[in-house]
Amino acid sequence: MTRQAITGARIFDGAEWHDRMALVIEDGKVEGLIAADSPTDAIRVPADGAMIVPGFLDLQINGGGGALLNETPTVEAIRTICTTFAQFGTTACLPTIVTDSVPVNEATIAAGIAAVEQGVPGFLGLHLEGPHLAVSRKGAHDPKLIRPMDESDLQRIVEARRRLPNLLITVAAETVGLEQISRLAAAGVTVSIGHSDGTYAQVKAAAEAGATMVTHLFNAQSQIGNREPGVVGAALDLPSLSAGLIADGIHVHPASIGIALRAKRGPGRIFLVTDAMSITGTDWTEFELTGQMAYRKDGALRLADGTLAGADLTMVDAIRYMHGTVGLSLDEVLRMASLYPAQALRIEATYGHLQRGARADFAILADDLAVRSTWIGGEKRFG
Known part of the structure; x- marks a missing residue:
C-alpha cells in the first residue's frame, strides 16, 4: 500500500x-x-x-441506510450499515440484533462470519442484544421473544465467538446464570448487563463472574435509589464496568449525563453508542422492528405507545451534543467515541487512537x- x-x-x-x-x-x-x-x-x-x-467505534448500531439486521440478517445489510455510518466518521462498528428468534440469530451470526470472510470495511463483529433479558425492562424488545438462556444458546454464542473477531452480548443480570456468564467470558465473549431490573448485588456478582459492560446507561434498567443502587448505581460504582451512553438529548437528560461522568469509578469508562436504526441516514418517517411499527418524530424513534425504539443518531451528532450541550472538552468527547469503546472491547492496542x-x-x-x-x-x- x-x-x-x-x-x-x-x-x-x-x-x-x-x-x-x-x-x-x-x-x-x-x-x-x-x-x-x-x-x-x-x-x-x-x-x-x-x-x-481517531475513527469512531460504535458498539451498538442496529441499522442504517435502510438496513436493519433483524429484518434482513445478511452480509449485504452489514455492508450497508458499515458504509452508511462511515459517512459520519465511524470506522468500526458492531452491527446489533435486538431480541429475536433462534433462526434470525443464527442467520445474523452466519452473516457476520461472511462479513469477516469478505473483509467488509468497518465490520468489527456483532452485538447480540437479547433475547436473554428481563421482560420488566423490555423497552422496545418483543416480550414474546424474550426467554432464558439454555445450553444450546450458550454453545451457539461460544461457537460464534470462535469465528468472529469480537462478540458482545447483552443479558439481564437476574435472568442469566453466573456460571453461564463465566463460561461466556472465558470463551472471549464480552458480556454486558442491560434490559435488567437487577439489584446492585446481582450486577456485582455478574461482574465478578466476567461481565464487563452495561448497555445504554440509564435506559431499560433499574435506577439509583436511596436503599438500592440498581444497575445504574452498579455501573457507576464498580470500577471493572464500562457503560455505553446514548447522547441524543432524548434518552438521557444532560444533567444526568454530567452526574454520571463525575461519579464513574475507573478504570471502566462511559463511552458513546448510537443505538441507531435502519431509518438513520434515510428520509423515512417509519420502520418495522420485529413486527412492531416505529415512528420518527422530533428527533426520536418511538413505538405507537411512546416507547423509545433505538435512536436516530450518528456518532458525530453525539459528539456535538456532548461537547456543545453537556460541555465536555472536545478531546474527552473524542475519546468517548474512539478510545473508550476500544478499551471496553479490549482492542485498544490497535483501535481508538x-x-x-x-x-x-x-x-x-x-x-x-x-x-x-x-x-x-x-x-x-x-x-
Missing part, C-alpha cells in the same frame, strides 16, 4: 493534540507523526484547515465537526 502523509491539519492522536505535524500511514497502519515540513518520500495528502481524529502501530482508521473533520472524509485501514472510504 502507498505510504502517505496527511498534512495541514491539527492531529488528535487519542491522548493529545499536535500542530504543524503530518500523520504518516503505510500498509493500513499508523507509522507515526512527523513535522509537517520534514522531507519524506510519502505521498502528501492535504487536509488544510481540518482536524484529524492514532499512535504508532495503530490501525490507520481516522476521520478528517471541519471546525464545525462536519465529516470531510473517513479512512479505514489507510484507505479513504468516504469523502
Whole structure:
C-alpha cells in the first residue's frame, strides 16, 4: 500500500493534540507523526484547515441506510450499515440484533462470519442484544421473544465467538446464570448487563463472574435509589464496568449525563453508542422492528405507545451534543467515541487512537465537526 502523509491539519492522536505535524500511514497502519515540513518520500495528502481524529467505534448500531439486521440478517445489510455510518466518521462498528428468534440469530451470526470472510470495511463483529433479558425492562424488545438462556444458546454464542473477531452480548443480570456468564467470558465473549431490573448485588456478582459492560446507561434498567443502587448505581460504582451512553438529548437528560461522568469509578469508562436504526441516514418517517411499527418524530424513534425504539443518531451528532450541550472538552468527547469503546472491547492496542502501530482508521473533520472524509485501514472510504 502507498505510504502517505496527511498534512495541514491539527492531529488528535487519542491522548493529545499536535500542530504543524503530518500523520504518516503505510500498509493500513499508523507509522507515526512527523513535522509537517520534514522531507519524506510519502505521498502528501492535504487536509488544510481540518482536524484529524481517531475513527469512531460504535458498539451498538442496529441499522442504517435502510438496513436493519433483524429484518434482513445478511452480509449485504452489514455492508450497508458499515458504509452508511462511515459517512459520519465511524470506522468500526458492531452491527446489533435486538431480541429475536433462534433462526434470525443464527442467520445474523452466519452473516457476520461472511462479513469477516469478505473483509467488509468497518465490520468489527456483532452485538447480540437479547433475547436473554428481563421482560420488566423490555423497552422496545418483543416480550414474546424474550426467554432464558439454555445450553444450546450458550454453545451457539461460544461457537460464534470462535469465528468472529469480537462478540458482545447483552443479558439481564437476574435472568442469566453466573456460571453461564463465566463460561461466556472465558470463551472471549464480552458480556454486558442491560434490559435488567437487577439489584446492585446481582450486577456485582455478574461482574465478578466476567461481565464487563452495561448497555445504554440509564435506559431499560433499574435506577439509583436511596436503599438500592440498581444497575445504574452498579455501573457507576464498580470500577471493572464500562457503560455505553446514548447522547441524543432524548434518552438521557444532560444533567444526568454530567452526574454520571463525575461519579464513574475507573478504570471502566462511559463511552458513546448510537443505538441507531435502519431509518438513520434515510428520509423515512417509519420502520418495522420485529413486527412492531416505529415512528420518527422530533428527533426520536418511538413505538405507537411512546416507547423509545433505538435512536436516530450518528456518532458525530453525539459528539456535538456532548461537547456543545453537556460541555465536555472536545478531546474527552473524542475519546468517548474512539478510545473508550476500544478499551471496553479490549482492542485498544490497535483501535481508538492514532499512535504508532495503530490501525490507520481516522476521520478528517471541519471546525464545525462536519465529516470531510473517513479512512479505514489507510484507505479513504468516504469523502
